[in-house]
Amino acid sequence: xxxxxxxxxxxxxxxxxxxxxxxxxxxxxxxxxxxxxxxxxxxxxxxxxxxxxxxxxxxxxxxxxxxxxxxxxxxxxxxxxxxxxxxxxxxxxxxxxxxxxxxxxxxxxxxxxxxxxxxxxxxxxxxxxxxxxxxxxxxxxxxxxxxxxxxxxxxxxxxxxxxxxxxxxxxxxxxxxxxxxxxxxxxxxxxxxxxxxxxxxxxxxxxxxxxxxxxxxxxxxxxxxxxxxxxxxxxxxxxx
Amino acid sequence: xxxxxxxxxxxxxxxxxxxxxxxxxxxxxxxxxxxxxxxxxxxxxxxxxxxxxxxxxxxxxxxxxxxxxxxxxxxxxxxxxxxxxxxxxxxxxxxxxxxxxxxxxxxxxxxxxxxxxxxxxxxxxxxxxxxxxxxxxxxxxxxxxxxxxxxxxxxxxxxxxxxxxxxxxxxxxxxxxxxxxxxxxxxxxxxxxxxxxxxxxxxxxxxxxxxxxxxxxxxxxxxxxxxxxxxxxxxxxxxxxxxxxxxxxxxxxxxxxxxxxxxxxxxxxxxxxxxxxxxxxxxxxxxxxxxxxxxxxxxxxxxx
Numbered sequence: 001x002x003x004x005x006x007x008x009x010x011x012x013x014x015x016x017x018x019x020x021x022x023x024x025x026x027x028x029x030x031x032x033x034x035x036x037x038x039x040x041x042x043x044x045x046x047x048x049x050x051x052x053x054x055x056x057x058x059x060x061x062x063x064x065x066x067x068x069x070x071x072x073x074x075x076x077x078x079x080x081x082x083x084x085x086x087x088x089x090x091x092x093x094x095x096x097x098x099x100x101x102x103x104x105x106x107x108x109x110x111x112x113x114x115x116x117x118x119x120x121x122x123x124x125x126x127x128x129x130x131x132x133x134x135x136x137x138x139x140x141x142x143x144x145x146x147x148x149x150x151x152x153x154x155x156x157x158x159x160x161x162x163x164x165x166x167x168x169x170x171x172x173x174x175x176x177x178x179x180x181x182x183x184x185x186x187x188x189x190x191x192x193x194x195x196x197x198x199x200x201x202x203x204x205x206x207x208x209x210x211x212x213x214x215x216x217x218x219x220x221x222x223x224x225x226x227x228x229x230x231x232x233x234x235x236x237x238x239x240x
Numbered sequence: 241x242x243x244x245x246x247x248x249x250x251x252x253x254x255x256x257x258x259x260x261x262x263x264x265x266x267x268x269x270x271x272x273x274x275x276x277x278x279x280x281x282x283x284x285x286x287x288x289x290x291x292x293x294x295x296x297x298x299x300x301x302x303x304x305x306x307x308x309x310x311x312x313x314x315x316x317x318x319x320x321x322x323x324x325x326x327x328x329x330x331x332x333x334x335x336x337x338x339x340x341x342x343x344x345x346x347x348x349x350x351x352x353x354x355x356x357x358x359x360x361x362x363x364x365x366x367x368x369x370x371x372x373x374x375x376x377x378x379x380x381x382x383x384x385x386x387x388x389x390x391x392x393x394x395x396x397x398x399x400x401x402x403x404x405x406x407x408x409x410x411x412x413x414x415x416x417x418x419x420x421x422x423x424x425x426x427x428x429x430x431x432x433x434x435x436x437x438x439x440x441x442x443x444x445x446x447x448x449x450x451x452x453x454x455x456x457x458x459x460x461x462x463x464x465x466x467x468x469x470x471x472x473x474x475x476x477x478x479x480x481x482x483x484x485x486x487x488x489x490x491x492x493x494x495x496x497x498x499x500x501x502x503x504x505x506x507x508x509x510x511x512x513x514x515x516x517x518x519x520x521x522x523x524x525x526x527x528x529x530x531x532x533x534x535x536x537x538x539x540x541x542x543x544x
Contacts, residue, residue, distance in 0.1 A: 068453060070452075070453075090457050090458045091457055094455045094456060094457040095455070096455075097452070097453060097454065097455040098454070098455030101454075102453045102454075108446055108449065108450055110446070110447055110450070112259075121450065121451075121454070122450075122454035122455075124251065124252050125252065125451050125454060125455070125456035125460050125461075126245070126454070126455055126456065127245030127248070127249050127252070127460075130251055169450075169454070173454065173455070
């Protein structure tokens with residue numbers, strides 16, 4: 001199944017639930033002469049694991065930010081779960097974002113909250129009842145093997161552990177799609193592999209994952225589809 | 241579709257507001273004091289203006305317009321004039337003093353009898369009929385006097401125009417100065433509180449980004465800030481009222497001890513009422529909310 005719509009092909013509206021996220025002829029620039037992304041079209045299928053590779057500055061993070069509504073495309077459309085993404089529609093965006101999880105290279109953990117509080121935060125801001133939060137946090141920490149660190153603070157954790165907390169926070173709400181923005185960028189090779197293995201396990205449980213990395217060695221460890229960004233254009237690489 | 245509560249829950253709000261206040265640190269104190277100073281000045285300006293207004297009003301009510309009626313009017317014309325004067329807008333009441341009564345009163349005032357030499361130089365009663373008119377309000381006195389003077393049969397009109405105008409201008413100055421001071425200080429307060437909130441928003445950028453990405457709405461993200469600013473404003477209003485109430489008590493006690501002010505102190509109330517307190521708290525809360533709106537407009541991240 002081809003995940004990448006060739007450049008220039010008009011995007012047909014998607015039907016059914018097979019396509020979880022979609023970029024259609026998207027162009028995005030930041031004031032420079034060359035656009036960061038140029039007429040990129042992409043369809044992510046439910047239940048798949050995708051690597052998004054490319055050199056630094058190739059537009060990987062921009063593509064992720066477009067998917068989660070942090071940026072607005074200059075041209076083209078972005079669809080999530082069959083709905084067009086419009087960052088100006090606060091309520092609709094909040095609803096869409098609750099169906100996905102995001103993890104970052106720099107973990108983005110809150111230093112003044114414990115591990116459990118960091119994970120619970122994702123549910124707290126949605127108004128989830130306290131008892132449900134407790135139960136879900138326990139489950140999420142168990143999944144990332146950090147139950148024993150629930151009351152620890154992020155500063156006392158290693159990079160790998162911090163990233164696992166970040167993953168627990170991203171999955172605690174039961175997302176359908178996980179966007180991982182260079183999650184191994186700050187980690188040593190061994191820890192990177194552990195994080196990849198963890199995300200791979202989550203994918204096997206049914207989660208759709210988009211994993212950006214500039215480290216091609218990682219993509220060879222597991223057999224997943226690879227999308228490659230080069231000079232703002234998207235290419236599909238064969239399975240490794 | 242995921243569940244989404246439109247308004248933040250208390251489980252979320254209470255710790256977030258507490259955390260945000262903690263982050264504000266001593267800047268919160270600065271904001272409360274700035275609001276308190278503004279509202280304290282406003283409160284005293286209001287009190288003094290009210291006091292002055294009441295004084296001017298009561299004095300104005302005692303200010304009468306005296307109109308002198310031409311002596312060659314017939315009885316029919318006098319009756320018509322009485323009707324016209326009574327029908328004028330702004331007339332609270334009027335007293336017609338006919339010339340014979342006025343003459344008798346003058347003689348009585350002077351302690352003379354008509355046959356005594358002092359007044360024998362007048363063959364006839366030299367006075368004319370006189371009308372004493374009281375206006376319904378201070379502002380109406382001047383225009384009423386003007387209208388009375390226009391009436392046929394009225395020879396002249398007298399009232400304390402300059403004194404009245406002077407009192408009114410003092411009242412206007414007090415009100416104007418209070419208003420300008422309060423406006424300037426309110427702008428300062430809004431600038432200060434919104435600067436504090438901007439700092440807090442900048443400190444919380446990472447947290448706000450995470451909240452956005454995990455599916456919080458703007459209402460969830462920024463309600464704690466609105467509550468924080470409203471608390472600071474309300475706190476400032478309360479502090480202004482407490483200090484104002486205390487100072488008014490002290491001033492009233494001091495005035496009562498001064499012989500020359502005793503009469504004034506017994507008549508005038510300087511006390512800051514509970515109603516004024518509630519009003520100051522509400523104004524403080526509004527200042528806080530306006531500051532938050534301003535801070536969000538200039539700081540809150542929007543997708544580009």
